[in-house]
Amino acid sequence: MLTFFSSSAQKIKPLTVGDQVPDIVLQKMLNHTDTSGKLSDFSGKAIIIDQWFIACVPCISAMPKLDSLQKEFGDVLQILPVTFEKKSAVKEFWRSNIIVTGIQMKQVVEDTLVRAYFPAISFPQQVWINKDRIVVAITDGKNTTKSNLIKLINGEKILLSVKSDEMDIEVRNALKPNMITRYEENKNKLLFYSYLSKYRKELAGWSFSKLDTAAKIVRVLNNNKTLLKLYDFAYANNSWEPRHLPTRMIRKDSCPYQTGTEEIVDTTSQFCYELMYSGYTTKGFSKYMISDLDKFFKIKSHEEFRDIECIVISPNGKGLKYRTTYQPNRKSYSTFSLKKLKRALVNDVPLFLVQRNLIQLVDDIPVLIECPGNDGKINFDVRWDLSNLDLMNKDLVKFDLKIERVFRKRKVIILEDI
Known part of the structure; x- marks a missing residue:
């Protein structure tokens, strides 16, 4: 996802917990007293800036709760959804999405300034600002409870972990291999390399297989994936055959890690795996990946047909x-x-x-x-x-x-x- 900021936004120094927030101009607003506004429009209130976008499922799921909290604490608190999405797209979203139909919150659209002050890659991101316009928390939205909101409104101390995204896109999305020492100099000599680690919070949880056609190197990546996702990716071997993950795996082992079909999976049961080897096609990586997984998890795995x-x-x-x-x-x-x-x-x-x-x-x-x-x-x-x-x-x-x-x-x- 690329967002192009204005030249003024590029000069802005990002803010964090403890910083004073300037009177940010909110150039395009919906459901406000005017089509634009400023943070000072909500003077005397605590403010929660809720950064979101239309395709963000957890963002959308939280909207009814945020609307309910806004109605309950509206005299002393302003919850302000902010998105970089186009005004027309946002209006259509609020009109047609069944989860938010009927909700009419004051909000900011086509934003660049707020995101310049509070950069983010993962959403939702919430910025909690007290009545003195001091940032007291930057969260992922999971701590938006009545008890915490009352502390914010009353100016009490709030102890929450600061959400901090890895803004270097090359690091976050692993655009460069995890093994990078003199990589460009030596990649044509590479025969085989595999890597397995515990959960790494700075890496996005995604998977791919691709071929460097110039160097003739196949690269397979699975970052922050559970046992089920790792083995399913390995055995699927780039097949588009539709698979039902909840019934995909039968466990007869004593490996202590969760399968990964649970609603919430502890990060201790998530792993990063990378494989690189000399080759001409991404088909065929399964034998290497399955061998690596079996070896580490002390498992004997195989695929078969079952009724x-x-x-x-x-x-x-x-x-x-x-x-x-x-x-x-x-x-x-x-x-x-x-x-x-x-x-x-x-x-x-x-x-x-x-x-x-x-x-x-x-x-x-x-x-x-x-x-x-x-x-x-x-x-x-x-x-x-x-x-x-x-x-x-x-x-x-x-x-x-x-x-x-x-x-x-x-x-x-x-x-x-x-």
């Missing part, structure tokens, strides 16, 4: 209504609100994309689509209730589809002690 109970959507007879565009006047789209709205709607979307999105939406069971022609498109609109398949079938029959619980052979990873 796994699945939810399967498939044709009901020879009809092809599911191939007919459901809403001709609308562009191709899909929505899977299985937990909140209990509805799945697909309009003229490639089947393989629907399968990839749908398979992970139910925690305890894979949801599969078995229709001929993986490159074709599919349409359906169904009330989602897996405890009432008869109800779902009443909706799906209109599209020449049916849904049922069946067993299918699925690839699973078995972990055993050596």
Whole structure:
């Protein structure tokens, strides 16, 4: 993500806890008394600046809570969402996103100045400012409790860890290999290198495999990943085959680390793994990565087919209504609100994309689509209730589809002690 700051923003020295905040000009605002404003507009109140963006899931999930807190403490506290996103996109987001529909908070859009004073890469980021405009906390939003807000409002001491992002994009995203000593000078001599470490907070948790075509070096990276994610990446070997992670691994081992399907995984069960070797394709790294993982975790792993109970959507007879565009006047789209709205709607979307999105939406069971022609498109609109398949079938029959619980052979990873 690149954000271009104005020349004035580039000269700004970032602030931290204990610093005095100037009267920042808020050039574009929504739901304020004017289309622009300043921090001094909220004089006499404590302020929480909530930095967010539209695609940030935890940011959006927190909005109803922040709105509730704003209404409760509105006389003495101003919670101020701030985003770099365009005004038009933000207005459409607040209008159409079901989680925030009806919420109308004072907020800042198309921001550059606030982000210059309080740089961030990971979001949400909250800046807590007391009535004297002193920064008393910079957090990730997990400490926004009533008790802490009361301390902020009353000017009491707040002891929270300071959120500090690694702003060097090369370090954070591991754009350079972890092994960098004289790398450019010696990379053509590299035959094999692998690296495994504990969780590293300065590295973004992401994975990739890529080929340096000039040096003929394959590089595989998995930063801050759990046992499940590491082994799944290794055995998948760059396959796009849709996999259901909660049923992907069967453990028969005594390794002490969490699998990684838990809602909250302790960082002691997360690892950074990097592999580099001389090669011409990213296919084939599995044998090296699996060997490394097995060796360290004292595991004997293998992949096999097992009968796994699945939810399967498939044709009901020879009809092809599911191939007919459901809403001709609308562009191709899909929505899977299985937990909140209990509805799945697909309009003229490639089947393989629907399968990839749908398979992970139910925690305890894979949801599969078995229709001929993986490159074709599919349409359906169904009330989602897996405890009432008869109800779902009443909706799906209109599209020449049916849904049922069946067993299918699925690839699973078995972990055993050596």
